[in-house]
Amino acid sequence: MSRTGRRPGAPKTREDILVAARRAFGDRGYEATSLRSIADKVHVDPALLVHYFGSKDGLFLAALEVTVRPSALFSGLSSLDVREAAELIVGRYLAVLDQEQTRDVVLGLVRSAVSSERAATMLREFLLEEMLASLGTLTGHPDGQLRASLVVAQLIGIAMLRHVVKLDAVVRASNDELVSIVAPVIEGYLR
Amino acid sequence: MSRTGRRPGAPKTREDILVAARRAFGDRGYEATSLRSIADKVHVDPALLVHYFGSKDGLFLAALEVTVRPSALFSGLSSLDVREAAELIVGRYLAVLDQEQTRDVVLGLVRSAVSSERAATMLREFLLEEMLASLGTLTGHPDGQLRASLVVAQLIGIAMLRHVVKLDAVVRASNDELVSIVAPVIEGYLR
DNA sequence: CGTTGAACTCTACGTTCGTTGAATTGCGGC
DNA sequence: GCCGCAATTCAACGAACGTAGAGTTCAACG
Numbered sequence: 001m002s003r004t005g006r007r008p009g010a011p012k013t014r015e016d017i018l019v020a021a022r023r024a025f026g027d028r029g030y031e032a033t034s035l036r037s038i039a040d041k042v043h044v045d046p047a048l049l050v051h052y053f054g055s056k057d058g059l060f061l062a063a064l065e066v067t068v069r070p071s072a073l074f075s076g077l078s079s080l081d082v083r084e085a086a087e088l089i090v091g092r093y094l095a096v097l098d099q100e101q102t103r104d105v106v107l108g109l110v111r112s113a114v115s116s117e118r119a120a121t122m123l124r125e126f127l128l129e130e131m132l133a134s135l136g137t138l139t140g141h142p143d144g145q146l147r148a149s150l151v152v153a154q155l156i157g158i159a160m161l162r163h164v165v166k167l168d169a170v171v172r173a174s175n176d177e178l179v180s181i182v183a184p185v186i187e188g189y190l191r
Numbered sequence: 192m193s194r195t196g197r198r199p200g201a202p203k204t205r206e207d208i209l210v211a212a213r214r215a216f217g218d219r220g221y222e223a224t225s226l227r228s229i230a231d232k233v234h235v236d237p238a239l240l241v242h243y244f245g246s247k248d249g250l251f252l253a254a255l256e257v258t259v260r261p262s263a264l265f266s267g268l269s270s271l272d273v274r275e276a277a278e279l280i281v282g283r284y285l286a287v288l289d290q291e292q293t294r295d296v297v298l299g300l301v302r303s304a305v306s307s308e309r310a311a312t313m314l315r316e317f318l319l320e321e322m323l324a325s326l327g328t329l330t331g332h333p334d335g336q337l338r339a340s341l342v343v344a345q346l347i348g349i350a351m352l353r354h355v356v357k358l359d360a361v362v363r364a365s366n367d368e369l370v371s372i373v374a375p376v377i378e379g380y381l382r
Numbered sequence: 383c384g385t386t387g388a389a390c391t392c393t394a395c396g397t398t399c400g401t402t403g404a405a406t407t408g409c410g411g412c
Numbered sequence: 413g414c415c416g417c418a419a420t421t422c423a424a425c426g427a428a429c430g431t432a433g434a435g436t437t438c439a440a441c442g
Contacts, residue, residue, distance in 0.1 A: 003392085006436080007389070013389080028306055031306060047392085048390060050432085055431080124356050124358055153361070154348055158341070168319075169336040170341075170344070173337050177337070182341060188376050196420055197419040198407085226399080227400090238402080238421070246400075247399095
């Protein structure tokens, strides 16, 4: 009975680790997630994670690396009027939060940003380069950057209430319902 | 030279601990804050904290206990029209975030909610009983609860971007600027 | 079929953490 | 001035953590 050494077959382990890590970081944030707990879920020794990713930090970076293409949130909006654009943005965002893989990444960033300066920086740069760049040009306002940031604030707040705080009204609302209420507000920011 | 035993004079230590704890939990959240680090800042032995508060959990609860009376956010709004009410809410909220003591509590709740289920529950109940109760009655909408929650989402999002992610545009904006942009949006939710 | 390197586990180290129990010192009432 | 109780520190515990190093098994290629 060999407990040590390489396993037969083609290894899928590395990808398994990344999936479990994404999930764990998304569920509990960077600080509260231990390498050992991730390793347990993949039925693997903690040292293997270090072997693959160098450190907990490295695993964190690898797990949350651009699985989310935020430009997809904002593609093909320029030809629309502000009203339709706002609806699309909110709808696509909610879809991202519905899908397990991408939700883990978004929540991982948000959850970890509050306890780790590094994660906060990741999130900040992510928001700046990807979202605000696209959004900022959507409006001709002189304070376009600020207005775009407030849109992001609204979206992040929704993620917080729906998936972290789990506030009943927000959890229970359907995506369509949310879009119909939130989109006009986003519209207000962009116009 | 007596390093142990009671100190002469009237002890202010307990309150010092609470202040430092509030600050620490507000800065780094529950998980990332150690009893030892708080004890250090008060120049006191970690064991004293558990002597006073029983456990880290007890200290957390004591530190974040109702220093914020959110009803103040919403008092005296009923006589105003929706527009003025929205401006008052946003303005008062930003003032809460400006004052060190209350900001620590709000950020402590938010930061800790993401890594501790207990803190998430605290924040949820806080929001439900204090904010949504007041806000929900402000509007006659059938989905008043949801609309009020989205107002809260917007406000929490602003706190996140301004104090956690430290997104430039939001950090630099003046309170007046923020009020003038955000209030109409809140108004949209409540109307 | 032998070799090399990748995939994996074991053990163990040094830290840090929350918490405990006992000891020490000062305060306030009798 | 004595006594009980409050305030405080000390030393230590067991657990959990991230990580390092050495060892074992397998796959791929010559």
